[in-house]
Amino acid sequence: MESQLLKEEILRLKEEKGALIMAHYYQRPEIQEIADFIGDSLALARQAAKTDAKVIVMCGVHFMGETAKILCPDKKVLIPDAEAGCSLADSCDPADLEKFIAERPGHTVVSYVNTSAAVKALTDVVVTSGNARKIIEQLPADEKIIFGPDRNLGEYINSVSGRSMVLWNGACHVHDRFSIEKILEMKREHPGARILVHPECRRQLQLIADKVGSTAALLDFARSDEAKEYIVVTESGILVEMRAKCPGKTFLAAPAEDAECQCNECEYMKLNTLEKLRDCLRDETPEINVDSEIAARAVRPIERMLAMS
Ligand code: 13P
Ligand code: SF4
16 A cells, blocks of 8 residues: 555544554654654653653654653554564563672662563563663762663763672674774765764773763754764664754764674564555554552552652
8 A cells, every 4th residue: 555545544533433553763754754653762751751642652662662662651652563562671681680689688770671571570670771870870979770671771871980899691683783984984085974872782882982971862962062963873764853853964874893784773663564555554452561469569669760860
């Protein structure tokens, strides 16, 4: 079906069902275009917490839908493709984390939002890349902290806050494989370009960045900065909004290590399509549900995050 017709059908179904369509910046351009709200993980959680809509369609990955469902248990939360997972969330199994915590008594557990509901249920406070530094800095200086699952974000927070958090050894397969050599080569070809780096990238990339930040923070930086050209070291979906919000500026997607693949794309994020969005609104499935006992424990660290950021 023509994408215009699909879009019209989606808008009609959205009205009929009283649904709110939310999309992460890594979604396909046509999904970002039709969404009611686009944002980073933090903005999506905040928006879910305050919406009056009866139905939320989370065009993102599973943990984003779970976070919305935990915050709004009475709403129906849909996701266009239930297989849209996250390698970073998968790198932290709740049973393994439970053991890790038991081996380190007296630690506060801080988890990145890119985790399953079961991991959040073991957590004292959740953070996103947009508020991790602010939240960690509010904890007492001598507090012993376990941070997981992203070791790169953890290293970044340790470096800017002077903490020595114990880090879980997890990573995102997209951000962890950007190549510093290729990015430096790109910088030689575009000497005036600023380098924007997501903190899920390796430390060596954080060190050459002009700005390290969440997707929303990188976007805000580009909007207010005077440079004309940027090398963007994160999932390339963010370029859609950067180009839309910064006309006249050039955004170059950083290449990944393996030239053969679209390594700067998250295949989970790209599983959602307009067609699947239409189907999920029409059929009200796949729906995201969270076990009520897990949700009751997981809501506390998420609400604590919202209160602290
Ligand atoms: P932010 O949206 O918080 O920048 O996170 C990026 C990400 O990897 C989401 O999956
Ligand atoms: Fe997870 Fe990485 Fe994809 Fe974000 S980009 S959803 S962290 S796999």
